[in-house]
Amino acid sequence: MTFADHLPILPVMIPALAAPLALLAMRRRPALGIAISLVSCLALFGCALALMASVSDGTIHAYAVGDWPAPFGIVLVADRLAAMMLVLTATLALLALLHAIVTRADRKGWHFHPLFQFQLMGLNGAFLTGDLFNLFVFFEVLLIASYGLMLHGQGPARLKAGVQYVVVNLVGSSLFLIALGMLYALTGTLNMADMGLRVAAVAPQDQGLLRIAGLLLVSVFALKAAVAPLHLWLPRTYAVSTPAVAALFAIMTKVGVYSLIRVVPQVFGDGAGAAAWVPAPYLFPAAMVSAVIGFAGVFGARSLSEQAAYSVIGSTGTLLIAVAGWTPESLGAALYYLVHSTLAAAALFLVADVTARRRGAFADTASPGTAFTGRGGVALLFMAAAIAATGLPPLSGFIGKLMILKSVAALPDWGWAWGVILATTFIGVVGFARVGSAVFWKSTEDCEAPAAPASRRDLAAPVMALALLAALSAGAGWAGAYANAAAAQVLDPAQSAAAVLTEGAR
Amino acid sequence: MMSYEFLVASAIGVLVAGGIFLALRARTFQVVLGLTLFSYAVNLFLFASGRLVIGRPPIWDAVKGGAVTEYTDPLPQALVLTAIVITFGMTAFVVILALRSFLETGSDHVDGDTVPCDAQDGLAKADDGEDTRA
Numbered sequence: 001m002t003f004a005d006h007l008p009i010l011p012v013m014i015p016a017l018a019a020p021l022a023l024l025a026m027r028r029r030p031a032l033g034i035a036i037s038l039v040s041c042l043a044l045f046g047c048a049l050a051l052m053a054s055v056s057d058g059t060i061h062a063y064a065v066g067d068w069p070a071p072f073g074i075v076l077v078a079d080r081l082a083a084m085m086l087v088l089t090a091t092l093a094l095l096a097l098l099h100a101i102v103t104r105a106d107r108k109g110w111h112f113h114p115l116f117q118f119q120l121m122g123l124n125g126a127f128l129t130g131d132l133f134n135l136f137v138f139f140e141v142l143l144i145a146s147y148g149l150m151l152h153g154q155g156p157a158r159l160k161a162g163v164q165y166v167v168v169n170l171v172g173s174s175l176f177l178i179a180l181g182m183l184y185a186l187t188g189t190l191n192m193a194d195m196g197l198r199v200a201a202v203a204p205q206d207q208g209l210l211r212i213a214g215l216l217l218v219s220v221f222a223l224k225a226a227v228a229p230l231h232l233w234l235p236r237t238y239a240v241s242t243p244a245v246a247a248l249f250a251i252m253t254k255v256g257v258y259s260l261i262r263v264v265p266q267v268f269g270d271g272a273g274a275a276a277w278v279p280a281p282y283l284f285p286a287a288m289v290s291a292v293i294g295f296a297g298v299f300g301a302r303s304l305s306e307q308a309a310y311s312v313i314g315s316t317g318t319l320l321i322a323v324a325g326w327t328p329e330s331l332g333a334a335l336y337y338l339v340h341s342t343l344a345a346a347a348l349f350l351v352a353d354v355t356a357r358r359r360g361a362f363a364d365t366a367s368p369g370t371a372f373t374g375r376g377g378v379a380l381l382f383m384a385a386a387i388a389a390t391g392l393p394p395l396s397g398f399i400g401k402l403m404i405l406k407s408v409a410a411l412p413d414w415g416w417a418w419g420v421i422l423a424t425t426f427i428g429v430v431g432f433a434r435v436g437s438a439v440f441w442k443s444t445e446d447c448e449a450p451a452a453p454a455s456r457r458d459l460a461a462p463v464m465a466l467a468l469l470a471a472l473s474a475g476a477g478w479a480g481a482y483a484n485a486a487a488a489q490v491l492d493p494a495q496s497a498a499a500v501l502t503e504g505a506r
Numbered sequence: 507m508m509s510y511e512f513l514v515a516s517a518i519g520v521l522v523a524g525g526i527f528l529a530l531r532a533r534t535f536q537v538v539l540g541l542t543l544f545s546y547a548v549n550l551f552l553f554a555s556g557r558l559v560i561g562r563p564p565i566w567d568a569v570k571g572g573a574v575t576e577y578t579d580p581l582p583q584a585l586v587l588t589a590i591v592i593t594f595g596m597t598a599f600v601v602i603l604a605l606r607s608f609l610e611t612g613s614d615h616v617d618g619d620t621v622p623c624d625a626q627d628g629l630a631k632a633d634d635g636e637d638t639r640a
Binding site: 133137140144147151154155156159160162163164166167170171173174177178180181182184185190 | 529534537541544545548551552554555556557581582585588589592593595596599600603604606607610611616617
């Protein structure tokens with residue numbers, strides 16, 4: 001085996017090693033700990049790009065951990081979709097880490113950097129694994145780290161929201177285990193590719209159980225993705241988190257969406273007999289409701305960070321409207337929009353933080369505060385982030401929404417999808433305009449709460465996020481083609497089953 | 507007739523019912539207890555997903571040439587072990603978090619309402635002695 005063969009395990013290994021090293025270094029030499037964290041993120045980015053280059057021709061790498069053959073051991077599967085998510089995670093991690101270091105948010109507690117690395121380990125593992133139980137384990141890794149990160153900085157508001165967040169996710173994890181137990185009892189395997197082949201052979205009297213297991217599994221993913229009516233945990237949690245952490249959390253809901261896209265075609269695809277596409281009829285209405293709720297929240301938000309949190313729900317809803325079509329075109333459009341909406345949400349959280357740091361006691365509440373120096377620049381950043389989040393030209397949200405509208409036009413319920421997407425875009429635009437004009441145009445003469453001066457260095461991360469969105473817009477041809485190819489690969493489970501079960505069994 | 511399967515199934519059912527009831531209560535200690543009961547039920551359920559087999563080795567006995575049906579599935583046992591470790595850690599964490607939240611916000615309500623502990627309805631009478639410590 002050459003070094004390139006071990007590439008799929010590196011995105012899990014690097015943060016797993018960096019986290020304890022950073023933990024050891026932070027006590028004595030904080031600078032060294034930060035350097036370890038930063039180097040690890042850069043290395044992850046390099047690995048993700050290398051992996052993306054190696055799978056872009058359509059090969060699927062199956063890495064048998066410990067060299068145990070495929071259906072028995074755990075396999076990591078790197079295909080186009082996984083590589084894309086890895087690159088997105090690494091990019092987002094670099095942005096969030098940069099912002100945390102520049103604003104010194106990482107110094108509010110001892111363990112920011114180790115937790116950050118463990119979070120990345122969980123995310124990367126969840127994107128790579130080809131085993132359902134292993135997916136559960138990586139979910140837990142990323143959740144445990146996220147509990148710590150969410151509470152970073154502490155304070156009563158975070159603790160209150162933290163209890164709710166932890167309790168909701170514990171219930172979700174328990175339901176995940178029940179679904180896994182049922183699927184294992186019915187099919188006798190936990191390998192996703194193998195399970196996809198075996199579901200067809202489930203006895204007729206067990207079809208009801210199979211359907212329940214499938215729906216339970218999808219409900220858990222919907223809980224992680226914050227799809228209505230399981231979205232209630234999200235706004236408060238994200239709005240009170242440290243902004244750099246909230247920017248990283250923008251990808252946490254996408255883990256749920258990713259798991260849906262990965263598991264449903266593979267296990268409950270065309271080959272699943274009576275249980276084929278069992279979640280499909282529920283996903284479409286739920287997606288539309290979450291799009292409406294999300295953008296209604298954007299409209300009614302009381303602060304910039306709350307608005308950003310609701311925009312996460314809204315964009316996940318828009319994304320799932322396309323996913324629920326389960327055609328290569330709609331899934332491709334959804335994957336392009338997924339990359340865009342993750343970066344856009346991160347940009348919104350970062351801009352909210354930049355604003356809050358300058359407004360002193362007014363923080364990021366959606367009310368007129370004292371005018372601060374450089375308000376025009378920050379206002380421009382907010383406008384750009386709002387344009388991205390609502391999907392107006394010239395940023396990539398416009399292209400993403402256009403692709404989604406075009407791809408769902410061929411589906412039977414296209415009228416509903418078009419109506420909801422266009423109406424929510426309008427509500428979103430009005431909501432962002434309302435908050436933006438209150439925060440950036442009006443001002444009060446309140447000498448009690450002076451504006452807080454802040455150096456311009458904290459503008460770096462949001463500007464970079466917006467530049468990436470512009471790049472995604474400029475490179476839409478290439479990115480769209482890649483997303484479509486990834487979608488086609490995901491919707492062809494036989495291809496990945498062949499790769500996993502033969503290559504992994506070498 | 508009371509079969510082994512019925513006994514295990516009803517035990518899981520009772521644990522789930524108790525767990526869900528407690529998890530829906532308003533205060534953190536009861537919610538934590540409820541989650542713990544629920545996780546016990548989940549662990550039992552996972553264990554049973556390998557079928558309930560009595561008196562068989564967890565590996566296939568090749569020497570005696572036993573049929574494949576004559577062993578107990580070892581995989582769910584490994585899964586349960588993983589699940590137990592994870593839920594154990596999670597329970598410890600949520601206990602500390604709930605305690606910290608109570609000490610810092612002065613309220614042990616899950617929804618974050620700042621109700622003073624001695625002014626709570628219903629249950630306040632039942633465990634009054636413990637509540638007044640705040």
